[in-house]
Amino acid sequence: MGGLVRNPSLTLGGLLVGALVLASLFAPVLSAASPLAQDLHHPFGGLSARHPFGTDAFGRDIAARVLYGARYSLLEAGACIGMACTAGTLLGLAAGARGGWFDQAVMWAMDILFAFPGIVLALLALALLGPGLVNMLLAITLFSIPVYARLARNLAMSLGGALYVEAAVAIGASPARVMFAHILPNAAGPIIVQCAASAGSVILTAASLSFLGLGVAPPAPEWGAMMSDGRNYIGAYLAPTLFPGLAMTLAVLGFNLLGEGLRQLLDPFGPIRTRS
Amino acid sequence: MNGYILRKLLAFPAVLLAVSLLTFLAVRMLPGDPARLIAGPEASAEAVAAVHARLGLDQPVGAQYLAFLAHAAEGDLGTSIESRRPVVDELASHLPYTLALGLAAYGLAVGLGVPGGILAAAAPGKPWDRAFSAATILALSLPSFWVGLMAMELFAVRLRWLPLMGAGSASHIVLPALALSLAPMGLIGRMTRAAMIEILRQNYIRTARAKGLEPFAIYVRHALPAASTPIVTIVGLNLGAVIAGTVVTESVFSWPGVGRLLVDAVKYRDYPVIQAVTLVAVVSVVLANLAAEMAIAFLDPRMRRG
Numbered sequence: 344m345g346g347l348v349r350n351p352s353l354t355l356g357g358l359l360v361g362a363l364v365l366a367s368l369f370a371p372v373l374s375a376a377s378p379l380a381q382d383l384h385h386p387f388g389g390l391s392a393r394h395p396f397g398t399d400a401f402g403r404d405i406a407a408r409v410l411y412g413a414r415y416s417l418l419e420a421g422a423c424i425g426m427a428c429t430a431g432t433l434l435g436l437a438a439g440a441r442g443g444w445f446d447q448a449v450m451w452a453m454d455i456l457f458a459f460p461g462i463v464l465a466l467l468a469l470a471l472l473g474p475g476l477v478n479m480l481l482a483i484t485l486f487s488i489p490v491y492a493r494l495a496r497n498l499a500m501s502l503g504g505a506l507y508v509e510a511a512v513a514i515g516a517s518p519a520r521v522m523f524a525h526i527l528p529n530a531a532g533p534i535i536v537q538c539a540a541s542a543g544s545v546i547l548t549a550a551s552l553s554f555l556g557l558g559v560a561p562p563a564p565e566w567g568a569m570m571s572d573g574r575n576y577i578g579a580y581l582a583p584t585l586f587p588g589l590a591m592t593l594a595v596l597g598f599n600l601l602g603e604g605l606r607q608l609l610d611p612f613g614p615i616r617t618r619s
Numbered sequence: 620m621n622g623y624i625l626r627k628l629l630a631f632p633a634v635l636l637a638v639s640l641l642t643f644l645a646v647r648m649l650p651g652d653p654a655r656l657i658a659g660p661e662a663s664a665e666a667v668a669a670v671h672a673r674l675g676l677d678q679p680v681g682a683q684y685l686a687f688l689a690h691a692a693e694g695d696l697g698t699s700i701e702s703r704r705p706v707v708d709e710l711a712s713h714l715p716y717t718l719a720l721g722l723a724a725y726g727l728a729v730g731l732g733v734p735g736g737i738l739a740a741a742a743p744g745k746p747w748d749r750a751f752s753a754a755t756i757l758a759l760s761l762p763s764f765w766v767g768l769m770a771m772e773l774f775a776v777r778l779r780w781l782p783l784m785g786a787g788s789a790s791h792i793v794l795p796a797l798a799l800s801l802a803p804m805g806l807i808g809r810m811t812r813a814a815m816i817e818i819l820r821q822n823y824i825r826t827a828r829a830k831g832l833e834p835f836a837i838y839v840r841h842a843l844p845a846a847s848t849p850i851v852t853i854v855g856l857n858l859g860a861v862i863a864g865t866v867v868t869e870s871v872f873s874w875p876g877v878g879r880l881l882v883d884a885v886k887y888r889d890y891p892v893i894q895a896v897t898l899v900a901v902v903s904v905v906l907a908n909l910a911a912e913m914a915i916a917f918l919d920p921r922m923r924r925g
Contacts (some may be wrong), residue, residue, distance in 0.1 A: 470645075574871070
């Protein structure tokens with residue numbers, strides 16, 4: 344229990360993210376209602392034992408929709424960060440290891456991508472690819488790459504001078520072996536911290552794009568899409584907007600706290616890196 | 620003017636060119652024929668071809684890009700497909716709203732985030748620091764559009780203190796500015812606090828403490844001047860967060876700014892508008908970073924000699 348007091352961010356963040364994972368896994372068990380079943384005779388039902396969060400404009404159970412929505416959030420965070428972290432880390436490690444013109448070219452390209460405010464680049468990519476879940480994930484991945492590339496490149500540069508790397512080179516390890524067996528494991532800490540820290544902003548951006556009608560399409564129980572629908576009834580019915588937003592705040596807060604807690608654990612004096 | 624800043628200034632046109640080329644190529648790759656969009660669905664093949672020739676779309680892409688640059692240099696960014704007005708006019712009528720909203724929100728974010736972070740760093744782990752850290756991480760976690768909608772429900776519908784949406788009077792700006800300021804406020808507050816704590820860990824601060832200087836004097840005379848550099852960087856770097864935020868906030872509050880212009884342009888595939896708004900957004904971010912770097916060169920004596 345000592346860890347709980349010493350690192351409350353990690354504990355609380357872990358609990359919130361754990362709850363998100365459990366909600367995604369056990370949504371069908373936790374809610375008897377279907378997230379898509381309409382009941383047009385009972386729109387905007389109040390809070391009851393049968394519908395704990397009430398029903399929306401189509402009489403769908405809001406609680407079930409919020410629960411199933413956890414799956415979209417996890418998918419968005421997992422897919423985008425998985426792809427962006429892999430691509431960015433490989434690019435950055437290669438740039439840091441090879442140096443020279445390759446390093447210059449990669450970092451210049453990353454600077455250009457970095458100059459685009461995140462959602463503007465995502466909008467440009469969505470204009471190109473058309474709206475939809477997969478295209479949205481690709482668009483968010485694209486603007487998330489530079490953070491990882493810069494981070495991995497700087498780590499490769501600073502670890503490249505370490506004695507154990509020099510020793511590995513001296514005994515004849517191949518560049519690839521030095522990279523993946525010696526540098527990457529030691530660079531993993533800060534990269535993992537960055538993954539947790541950017542999960543929250545990925546979920547926020549994805550929900551924003553869905554809210555704008557460019558991401559996940561409405562009948563799907565995605566939180567941003569639910570709020571996009573709910574906004575039409577603001578002033579009359581609050582529940583369709585209130586509950587998905589609350590769930591989303593808790594999910595994003597969970598990832599932000601987890602990132603903060605991991606940073607304290609793995610890299611206590613490191614700077615805060617964020618991407619808007 | 621030192622070499623570093625000079626290099627950055629010289630790099631600016633190159634960045635501008637690269638960004639314009641990127642957006643230009645991106646919109647050229649848009650599915651569908653823009654000439655077909657302009658001519659309308661019922662237009663004959665000849666009419667579409669005529670639009671092609673008028674817009675120069677029958678030229679090679681390289682020639683099109685050079686023509687685009689030449690026109691842009693003369694202040695002509697093309698014509699909106701949706702409104703059929705010159706894109707420059709569209710920008711001119713939307714930009715003041717975004718500037719007003721962005722400045723109000725950024726002022727709020729900087730005004731609360733920077734002093735809050737400085738105060739929190741003075742006593743890490745104490746109640747004020749804990750409250751501030753909790754508030755900033757919450758500010759970063761709240762979806763701005765949801766906060767906007769909840770604020771509408773509370774302040775406009777229930778309490779009737781403020782107008783619901785649109786941009787008729789000065790009071791219209793309050794709710795969108797509040798919603799938009801949250802994320803940058805959280806970022807700026809956290810980064811300021813971290814920068815300040817980093818400075819207080821330095822040896823010269825320890826020396827000042829060891830020689831028995833008042834904590835207040837250490838803070839104001841030794842730590843704060845050193846903090847000016849990271850704080851200016853933080854303020855300059857986070858402008859992008861505000862610009863990104865306007866896209867969603869303006870759509871929530873029907874605020875007639877550039878962000879909403881962009882969202883509508885993406886929906887209608889209004890490529891000249893997408894191109895122009897993207898350029899404006901990127902140029903403002905690059906300029907803000909450049910301004911921050913120049914301010915740092917001025918503030919930091921180590922950078923002056925360069």
